[in-house]
């Protein structure tokens with residue numbers, strides 16, 4: 038099962054490598070990991086997307102909690118939550134494809150950030166599935182480059198992760 | 201007054217009441233050694249290899265309830281220390297290691313003797329720190345001691361760059377410490393404890409399984425009360441030996457790979473199992489699928505939530521310090537009107553006795569021709585009246601020591617259970633002997649293991665440590681040979697110890713007493729003589745039966761009831 042886990046961690050040198058090291062040392066899978074400081078600059082927030090059986094996910098949250106720098110852990114997938122990922126895609130935009138790509142970007146509520154004679158760079162946010170389906174909707178050979186942030190997640194309503 | 205970082209580091213150790221600092225100097229710690237030189241409170245023990253410094257600090261911690269402390273230099277100093285740190289980590293030993301680092305301005309430039317100490321030790325420490333400001337030294341060392349000994353204990357590393365150890369600042373040692381994201385647990389959940397009591401009292405075939413957590417948390421008295429109050433069988437793991445007296449009639453011996461038949465059968469066939477500071481590791485429960493075939497309710501008491509439900513499903517998890525949790529459990533049990541069902545319990549004990557009679561207990565065929573290793577341990581037990589501190593290395597001799605020396609008290613049996621580090625025994629014994637200068641300290645080792653840290657005989661000479669080394673010399677890496685005999689068609693690949701030194705002369709060369717014992721009839725007199733030499737280290741080279749194997753044995757990956765009892769079966 039895919040799980041999305043939020044972690045509040047001391048914003049200290051080496052904190053990220055403690056988490057990354059934990060995942061590789063214990064053979065846990067990381068699909069994506071995002072991290073940046075929060076409104077409180079002494080804390081960073083990570084979103085980790087991982088897969089595993091219930092037992093493995095239970096161990097992952099316990100092992101994360103055991104790290105001295107980790108202040109709080111929440112498995113967002115245990116309840117209602119929102120999940121967004123940002124993607125930038127550079128596409129070959131020439132001839133007939135130029136209009137078609139603009140149309141696709143509109144349908145997916147993307148924005149064209151950069152235009153050159155032969156390329157567009159499109160910005161898209163959404164769930165992983167939405168970004169995947171955008172990529173599937175345009176011809177493979179038109180895609181020049183993609184860069185994705187990995188998911189960031191937050192609980193809905195009163196589900197709050199804060200110190 | 202302003203002090204240098206180095207002076208501050210030593211002052212912090214003084215404030216923590218550190219008696220012994222085990223270490224080895226080098227460029228990056230020269231300022232710290234200089235500060236050490238100018239005081240007398242913290243006594244430095246100069247080892248001959250950094251691995252030994254860590255094991256000695258570890259032995260010191262295991263035989264007391266204090267934090268072991270070591271000091272090493274950068275680069276090869278810290279890499280040599282890593283085996284020791286990992287050993288302490290696997291067995292949750294409280295320890296603070298201070299390492300020197302190249303000057304902060306040179307970090308990252310592949311400077312002479314630079315290694316990323318924090319990176320290299322990260323997976324085998326409870327936590328580690330790289331100091332970036334001289335003002336941080338005192339608060340960081342305070343945190344290091346607090347982290348090392350609170351919660352589930354473990355080693356903590358403080359890496360101090362050379363330039364910072366020479367910068368000056370005001371010194372004041374913090375009185376208190378708090379770490380925002382770290383909250384070690386205390387009491388357990390009362391509702392869960394009540395549930396546990398209910399399950400325990402309703403059990404028909406109960407079993408108490410106690411691990412190293414009991415020893416580490418000083419909860420032996422509580423465990424002993426629990427076992428006696430209920431009248432249930434108790435098994436103590438390799439790390440938990442002494443947590444409940446081995447000579448008590450409710451003790452069924454050690455569980456696991458080389459545990460007794462009755463302990464393993466009872467673990468397998470009980471209907472309620474209470475695990476106390478134990479972690480169901482692969483050397484104890486063997487194959488988890490096989491273990492899970494028999495339905496039983498499991499109560500698990502542990503300080504570390506991640507130890508619970510890691511390998512087996514648990515019905516009643518209780519996270520907390522063992523002492524308050526056991527105290528509360530005892531109170532609930534004592535107040536309860538329900539008592540264990542005497543008929544069920546009698547039937548269960550009868551079953552355990554049958555297992556014992558069938559192939560349980562521990563047995564070996566003694567000989568008048570050749571020294572049996574088990575006999576050496578039995579004799580050691582006899583002449584030390586079960587009262588010695590026994591450290592061991594890793595291999596067959598370790599298992600025989602665990603099986604045949606009956607530990608009635610905690611912190612007497614000192615071995616590397618988790619990492620299984622050959623070379624642990626002698627340096628660990630140094631830490632023990634320093635902590636208990638007048639006690640009998642025996643190091644049970646093998647001719648393979650002892651050679652991994654034999655240079656420490658020199659340290660023992662320098663600091664007058666009258667350790668008794670019992671080398672069960674079978675001319676084999678015996679445990680490897682045993683596995684090759686059982687599982688690799690008698691192909692003894694590289695497990696023969698050729699070109700052994702003359703250990704008597706070697707001991708003498710280091711200034712100690714050496715003895716070579718070849719006949720069974722000489723075992724007892726030799727041990728008596730050795731222990732009578734109260735001021736001297738005696739190295740006993742016992743020529744033991746090279747073909748002796750450790751039984752019972754649950755082969756790796758097998759279930760607890762799939763045990764091989766002896767060669768004859």
Ligand SMILES: Cc1ncc(C[n+]2csc(CCOP(=O)(O)OP(=O)(O)O)c2C)c(N)n1
Pocket residue numbers: 593594595596597598620621622623645646647648649650672674676677678679680
């Ligand atoms: C540092 C290290 N290297 C390798 C091993 C693997 N190993 C486990 S037991 C053993 C043999 C130990 O031989 P010896 O010390 O003579 O003890 P014996 O088994 O013969 O009693 C070996 C090589 C280990 N545990 N530790």
Ligand SMILES: [Mg+2]
Pocket residue numbers: 595646647648672673674675676677678
């Ligand atoms: Mg040997």
